Amino acid sequence: MSCSPFDIRDYVLKELSDxxxxxxEVHIKGCQGCREEWERxxxxxxxxxxxxxxxxxxxxxxxxxKIFEPSPWHRAWAAFWGSAARLGxxxxxxxxxxxxxxxxxFTGARPAVSTPAPLASASSGNxxxxxxxxxxxxxxIQAAVERAVTASEARQQQKLxxxxxxIRSEDLKERQQLAxxxxxxxxxxxxxxxxxxxxxxxxxxxxxxxxx
Amino acid sequence: MIFRAxxxxxxxRQAARGAVEAFNLLVSRWEKRVYxxxxxxxxxxxxxxxxxxxVFLKAYQNLRKLDDPGRxxxxxxxxxxxxxxxxxxxxxxxxxxxxxxxxxxxxGITVGGSSVFPLELSLAVAGALKQLSPEQREAVVLKIYQxxxxxxxxxxxxxxxxxxxxxxxxAFELLxxxxxxxxxxxxx
Numbered sequence: 148m149s150c151s152p153f154d155i156r157d158y159v160l161k162e163l164s165d166x167x168x169x170x171x172e173v174h175i176k177g178c179q180g181c182r183e184e185w186e187r188x189x190x191x192x193x194x195x196x197x198x199x200x201x202x203x204x205x206x207x208x209x210x211x212x213k214i215f216e217p218s219p220w221h222r223a224w225a226a227f228w229g230s231a232a233r234l235g236x237x238x239x240x241x242x243x244x245x246x247x248x249x250x251x252x253f254t255g256a257r258p259a260v261s262t263p264a265p266l267a268s269a270s271s272g273n274x275x276x277x278x279x280x281x282x283x284x285x286x287x288i289q290a291a292v293e294r295a296v297t298a299s300e301a302r303q304q305q306k307l308x309x310x311x312x313x314i315r316s317e318d319l320k321e322r323q324q325l326a327x328x329x330x331x332x333x334x335x336x337x338x339x340x341x342x343x344x345x346x347x348x349x350x351x352x353x354x355x356x357x358x359x
Numbered sequence: 360m361i362f363r364a365x366x367x368x369x370x371x372r373q374a375a376r377g378a379v380e381a382f383n384l385l386v387s388r389w390e391k392r393v394y395x396x397x398x399x400x401x402x403x404x405x406x407x408x409x410x411x412x413x414v415f416l417k418a419y420q421n422l423r424k425l426d427d428p429g430r431x432x433x434x435x436x437x438x439x440x441x442x443x444x445x446x447x448x449x450x451x452x453x454x455x456x457x458x459x460x461x462x463x464x465x466x467g468i469t470v471g472g473s474s475v476f477p478l479e480l481s482l483a484v485a486g487a488l489k490q491l492s493p494e495q496r497e498a499v500v501l502k503i504y505q506x507x508x509x510x511x512x513x514x515x516x517x518x519x520x521x522x523x524x525x526x527x528x529x530a531f532e533l534l535x536x537x538x539x540x541x542x543x544x545x546x547x
Contacts, residue, residue: 156527156528156531160502160527162508162509186539187535187539188531188535188539190538190539191531191534191535191538191539192503194480194483194484194534194538194539195484195499195503195504195534195538196503197480197481197484198481198484198485198504200391200392200395200504201394201395201398201404202391203390203391203394203408203411204404204408205408206387206390207386207390207411207412207415281377284377285377288377288379289420292416292419292420293420295416296413296416296417296420299409299412299413299416302409303409303446303449306409307449307450310450
């Protein structure tokens with residue numbers, strides 16, 4: 148049993164805080180038993196690290212797959228409207244244009260107070276259009292992902308059924324082979340019995356014939 | 360230390376908003392680690408590859424449910440763990456979870472000599488890992504090969520930290536008996 152102030156395994160597994168680590172290090176220096184325990188744990192950990200990681204045989208194609216990508220038009224649209232700064236800039240530009248148009252067309256004709264309402268509604272209309280288009284893209288991606296999940300589950304199910312079918316087929320083959328072996332053994336045993344019976348009957352007759 | 364121009368947390372936030380390219384980058388960063396984790400707990404390359412694919416599909420579908428992007432790694436491995444055990448259950452529905460063993464003939468351990476480690480050592484390690492129970496082996500894989508903290512392992516395995524510790528300590532007791540003398544002789 149270790150007499151270390153903290154568990155030496157936690158020290159090796161890097162689960163201790165810095166002050167706790169220091170306390171363990173000080174203790175290990177002065178305690179032969181704990182030093183040996185630490186050495187063995189350290190060697191075990193080092194041995195475990197000798198196993199290398201494998202490269203993935205093929206890249207996970209998921210999102211880079213064409214099926215998951217929205218159309219280029221949607222991508223460009225989403226890329227443009229996806230940015231809050233661009234959205235703000237575009238809204239400000241539209242507002243400026245609207246103000247200029249208003250100033251040119253309606254100067255002096257109507258009081259300026261009535262203008263904000265249609266501008267505000269036009270602006271919110273734009274935002275709604277952008278939101279809808281982003282939603283549509285999301286829906287398309289979601290639908291594609293759901294299709295892929297369904298396909299993946301179907302693939303797993305198919306693989307499972309294949310494994311079961313293989314096992315059944317092998318089982319059947321083994322049973323047939325066993326039946327053949329049993330038949331062969333039965334034939335052999337029958338033949339042997341007949342041979343024994345024949346020899347037991349034939350021997351006296353042969354003896355008789357020899358005597359005659 | 361690996362320099363990364365964009366942190367995972369930023370990519371996760373972007374991906375959660377629907378940025379496909381951000382998720383692509385996340386996949387390329389994590390696919391090898393997730394594949395190796397699954398390979399070591401399933402012991403079968405084909406299963407590990409299929410499961411890795413499914414893990415990232417599920418992750419993409421549920422990314423918006425991840426509250427803290429800083430917890431992405433344990434969250435992703437939790438999905439991977441669930442997918443693997445779901446596969447085990449489908450194949451052997453009558454077994455208890457505790458009795459589930461990987462179906463492969465090996466433990467998913469790649470044994471190979473390298474300029475750093477001799478082949479004998481890799482074989483000894485693979486043999487020692489094979490003697491562990493599936494839970495102990497998974498604990499070793501998560502701690503040693505994936506570098507998770509006890510708390511994160513508890514989250515991934517959905518069990519108390521005390522259970523994680525007891526599995527790992529028991530595994531180390533066995534591994535120490537098997538590997539420490541071999542390594543010591545090799546060194547001396």
